[in-house]
Amino acid sequence: LGIPAEPLFRSRPGSHPSQLSRPQQPALMKNVLIISGHPDLAHSVANTTILDEVAKALPEVKIRRLDTLYPTYQFDIEAEQAALLDADVIVLQFPFSWYSLPGLLKLWLDKVFLHGFSHGSHGKLGGKKVLFSFTTGAPKAVYATDGAFRHPVEDYLPQFETTARLCNLDYLPPVYINGVSYSDRGDDAKINAQKEAVRAHAVHVVEAIKKAAA
Numbered sequence: 001l002g003i004p005a006e007p008l009f010r011s012r013p014g015s016h017p018s019q020l021s022r023p024q025q026p027a028l029m030k031n032v033l034i035i036s037g038h039p040d041l042a043h044s045v046a047n048t049t050i051l052d053e054v055a056k057a058l059p060e061v062k063i064r065r066l067d068t069l070y071p072t073y074q075f076d077i078e079a080e081q082a083a084l085l086d087a088d089v090i091v092l093q094f095p096f097s098w099y100s101l102p103g104l105l106k107l108w109l110d111k112v113f114l115h116g117f118s119h120g121s122h123g124k125l126g127g128k129k130v131l132f133s134f135t136t137g138a139p140k141a142v143y144a145t146d147g148a149f150r151h152p153v154e155d156y157l158p159q160f161e162t163t164a165r166l167c168n169l170d171y172l173p174p175v176y177i178n179g180v181s182y183s184d185r186g187d188d189a190k191i192n193a194q195k196e197a198v199r200a201h202a203v204h205v206v207e208a209i210k211k212a213a214a
Contacts (some may be wrong), residue, residue: 030088030213032061037094037105039067045191046135046180046198047095053202058209062087066104073107080112089129089212090169091205096136096176099156109163118167126168129212132160133174133205135198137181153178175208177201 034054038047051063064083070076084090094105101109116122142148157174164171180194 028058028060028210028213031086032058032089032091032209032213033083033087034061034063034091034093035105035108036063036065036067037092037102037108038065039102039104041065041067043182044095045182045194046177047093049195049198050093050133050135050202050205053199054205054209057202057206061209066108070104073104075108075111077112077114080108081117084112084118084128085124087128089131089209091131091133091209093133093205094135096134096153096156100159113163113167123168127170129170129172130164130167131172131175131205131208131212132157133201133208134176135180135201136176136178137183139179143178172208172212175201175204 034051036047036051038044041048041051051065054061055063062083064080092101092105094102097103100106113119118125136143136153138149143151143153145152153176160174161171177198177200180198
């Protein structure tokens with residue numbers, strides 16, 4: 001990191017130190033859309049925290065929380081496609097469910113990514129960038145050739161890359177965090193530890209978005 005050309009804080013005549021404000025972050029050069037695929041954010045720790053942290057760091061990013069928009073899973077296809085068309089960078093944020101997308105997000109993909117819109121000779125998403133950001137409940141140790149699952153996380157990801165290629169999307173390196181299981185939240189200390197871990201993940205997501213949207 002370079003040395004800032006100006007002080008991080010600048011006071012105004014007569015201002016109190018507590019009134020000093022940070023310089024505004026430069027706006028993203030491209031439109032960024034985050035699709036949240038968690039089926040129940042009201043009971044989420046990890047994905048809710050990630051979305052909140054990204055929204056604070058990048059307030060201009062548009063976030064569509066599918067569980068809130070469509071509690072009965074009846075999608076507004078036109079609205080979803082319009083949001084995708086308006087975006088330059090698409091981020092899918094979700095909990096890894098049965099080693100893939102959770103049901104809500106998979107159904108959204110089935111209903112919204114239609115032939116003639118997302119793919120085919122008249123596909124309209126070509127050239128956009130897509131980033132998969134997800135959480136796993138199981139710890140990193142089980143996602144290894146000598147672990148319980150016998151496969152690293154990366155072995156489960158070709159399906160995402162293939163989807164991106166079919167839609168002529170620029171597939172960005174996925175960002176994920178392991179070990180944030182809902183079963184490991186027995187007390188406030190464990191919940192706070194998960195929040196701290198996923199805040200670090202959110203930093204990586206923000207960095208990836210900034211790079212993609214530059």
